[in-house]
Amino acid sequence: MQFAIQSLPFLWQGLFVTLQVSALVVVFSLAAGIVLGVGIVYGPRWLYWPIRLYSDFFRGIPLLVLIFFMYYGLPAFKVNLSNFAAVILALSAFKTAHVIEVTRGAIQSIHLGQTEAGKAIGLTFGQRLLYVIAPQAIRRFLPPWINAVVDTVKGSALVSLVGIVDLMLAIQQVIGRTYTPMPLYVLGALIYFSINYSLSMASRVLEARFAHIRE
Amino acid sequence: MLYHLNFGYVWTHFDKLAWGLLLSLELAFVSILIGMVIGLALALVYTGRGALLRGIVAGYVEFIRNIPLLLLVYLVFYGVPSVGGFAYDATTSFVLTLSVYSGAYMVEVFRSGLAAIPKGLTDAGKAIGLTAWQRLVHIRIPTMFRIVLPALSNAYVSLFKDTSLASVIAVPELTYGAQWIKTNSFRIIEVWAVVTPMYLVTGYALLFALRQLERRFSIR
Amino acid sequence: MAQIASDFIVKIRHLQKSFGANRVLDGVDLDVHKGEVVVIIGPSGSGKTTLLRCINLLETYDGGSIQVDGVEVGFREGPGGKRHLRSDRDLAGIRANIGMVFQLFNLFPHLTARENVMLGLRKVRKRSAADAKQIAEQWLSRVGLGDKFDSLPGQLSGGQQQRVGIARAVAMDPKVLLLDEITSALDPELVGEVLTVVQELAKDGMTMIVVTHEMTFARDVGTRIVFMDGGRIQIEGTPREVLGRTDHERLRTFLARIEVKHH
Numbered sequence: 001m002q003f004a005i006q007s008l009p010f011l012w013q014g015l016f017v018t019l020q021v022s023a024l025v026v027v028f029s030l031a032a033g034i035v036l037g038v039g040i041v042y043g044p045r046w047l048y049w050p051i052r053l054y055s056d057f058f059r060g061i062p063l064l065v066l067i068f069f070m071y072y073g074l075p076a077f078k079v080n081l082s083n084f085a086a087v088i089l090a091l092s093a094f095k096t097a098h099v100i101e102v103t104r105g106a107i108q109s110i111h112l113g114q115t116e117a118g119k120a121i122g123l124t125f126g127q128r129l130l131y132v133i134a135p136q137a138i139r140r141f142l143p144p145w146i147n148a149v150v151d152t153v154k155g156s157a158l159v160s161l162v163g164i165v166d167l168m169l170a171i172q173q174v175i176g177r178t179y180t181p182m183p184l185y186v187l188g189a190l191i192y193f194s195i196n197y198s199l200s201m202a203s204r205v206l207e208a209r210f211a212h213i214r215e
Numbered sequence: 216m217l218y219h220l221n222f223g224y225v226w227t228h229f230d231k232l233a234w235g236l237l238l239s240l241e242l243a244f245v246s247i248l249i250g251m252v253i254g255l256a257l258a259l260v261y262t263g264r265g266a267l268l269r270g271i272v273a274g275y276v277e278f279i280r281n282i283p284l285l286l287l288v289y290l291v292f293y294g295v296p297s298v299g300g301f302a303y304d305a306t307t308s309f310v311l312t313l314s315v316y317s318g319a320y321m322v323e324v325f326r327s328g329l330a331a332i333p334k335g336l337t338d339a340g341k342a343i344g345l346t347a348w349q350r351l352v353h354i355r356i357p358t359m360f361r362i363v364l365p366a367l368s369n370a371y372v373s374l375f376k377d378t379s380l381a382s383v384i385a386v387p388e389l390t391y392g393a394q395w396i397k398t399n400s401f402r403i404i405e406v407w408a409v410v411t412p413m414y415l416v417t418g419y420a421l422l423f424a425l426r427q428l429e430r431r432f433s434i435r
Numbered sequence: 436m437a438q439i440a441s442d443f444i445v446k447i448r449h450l451q452k453s454f455g456a457n458r459v460l461d462g463v464d465l466d467v468h469k470g471e472v473v474v475i476i477g478p479s480g481s482g483k484t485t486l487l488r489c490i491n492l493l494e495t496y497d498g499g500s501i502q503v504d505g506v507e508v509g510f511r512e513g514p515g516g517k518r519h520l521r522s523d524r525d526l527a528g529i530r531a532n533i534g535m536v537f538q539l540f541n542l543f544p545h546l547t548a549r550e551n552v553m554l555g556l557r558k559v560r561k562r563s564a565a566d567a568k569q570i571a572e573q574w575l576s577r578v579g580l581g582d583k584f585d586s587l588p589g590q591l592s593g594g595q596q597q598r599v600g601i602a603r604a605v606a607m608d609p610k611v612l613l614l615d616e617i618t619s620a621l622d623p624e625l626v627g628e629v630l631t632v633v634q635e636l637a638k639d640g641m642t643m644i645v646v647t648h649e650m651t652f653a654r655d656v657g658t659r660i661v662f663m664d665g666g667r668i669q670i671e672g673t674p675r676e677v678l679g680r681t682d683h684e685r686l687r688t689f690l691a692r693i694e695v696k697h698h
Contacts, residue, residue, distance in 0.1 A: 113537060117537065118543075119491075120491060120535040122532075124524055
């Protein structure tokens, strides 16, 4: 156990990488996912199928497979990204698919009458989206999205398998030196738990905040 | 331009992929069965009285759901033997891990399934004089299963994809097979060009088949 | 009554609309003049709601023409006389001058009553916040909700919500108000308060096209009744004329069924 405490600084560094990776992936996937999600709901038919295929593809394969392929396969396509960039790309592409679905679900759960009422008072598409749809969609968007963020943090642990020294790999490396797997795994679990549980708690607070909108 | 594609090596060793796929399906299947037993038992505990027991169940669920599966795999395979005494092979270890993992999800699935049972059904059971246990076995559980069928289907396909993590402890499932071929041939693109569709097609075929089954059994 | 051409608010000619193989509107002609209250009645499936929804283009129409205040609603003239569907931007401008009140109210649940009415005033009519607030409160008071400015729709009864819906529509100062079975989803005891509001608006000269099953309202407030069936207008005339006719089979059957329901 003493080893575990002594190795904390090293673990913090790994944690920092984990948080970096997670944050970048969350931001990229949020931006791309919302844009594509709105596109798939409101866009023309020729936009629907590519986005749909993208979403179904990336949700249909294991994340590990995707990371391995991007990491080992991209150089073969003469695409030379750093290790870090490659995993960010893989994770973001993966997560974007989920955000698309969450966005789509949130928007489509809003009663059609809302769009019609917005049209009836003369709002343009952009205005309807901004003043009528988005405020209502946010409430249905946040809980599943925060779930996706938690999944991202958990999924980030897979980057340890391609040599990125995140928290997971840091734990492995310390175990390699100290031969005390259990305490370190437990410690690692507690760290991941604290991060993700706080996110879930934040989600519940946000849900409560928006609960005053009854339909 | 791409180098010259050569699928030869992949086809020669396709058996690794085929058997790997089968193993993945089996791992997921056994894990979800055990997970369902765990989940149902704990869901019933959770809906009963006893704040302490509810707290323990909640603790288990929250803990498992908030840590990476990879960490859990390592913890069970490397960590537990180092403190608990007995070691076991990679496959057993993984099934154990995945069962515990899916159990945590199943608790929530069954809990909300039980909550979704229309009150009228249990009232009817009471009205004809069934005891609480009889109501549970003959009315609530069967009804709950019909309600949660879609969630179970999704969980199974999800677990199927999660079995790819077994490759990190050298369980010869599909991803491990792909890694093996890749390491021994450097035919990265060819391998993933075969394995990716294998996951995709299997996953969606499963979903489709399960939806058909759902339609036969589902409520509403 | 002689009407001058400039008094036409709504002019519908040969309107046609199909949903797939189903011909819902089969050549409808209708004129509505300023200050009229045209009540459309008919069995379900007769196309009356579709007709209403075509006027502010919540539904597109396949053939014919709808002009509101001289402007063709669904299409614009392209080069060579070709008809092009209007863009969302165009439609927004046209719809701003047409008010609609919905059967299911469709209030914005995340906005208070006042904010529901203000939204159009601020974003479409480009009024200042202060102006919009004043107009909104004026109209809400007129419909009897002077104490409910800050209430959310979830806190209001059905009748109150519908009155907010009416305020929201008329605050935009529309040329014509479309009312789509606005009392059908209300509990019976709440219907009266809503119809009273509509009656007052009619007295003040608001041009209205009303789809309803409320025959008492049609008789007392309507200036003209239109009976639709099978996608066409079958009978048209003053309430007295239409409701008093004994020769039209379908009309008599329809009215008989309505009367029974209302007892």
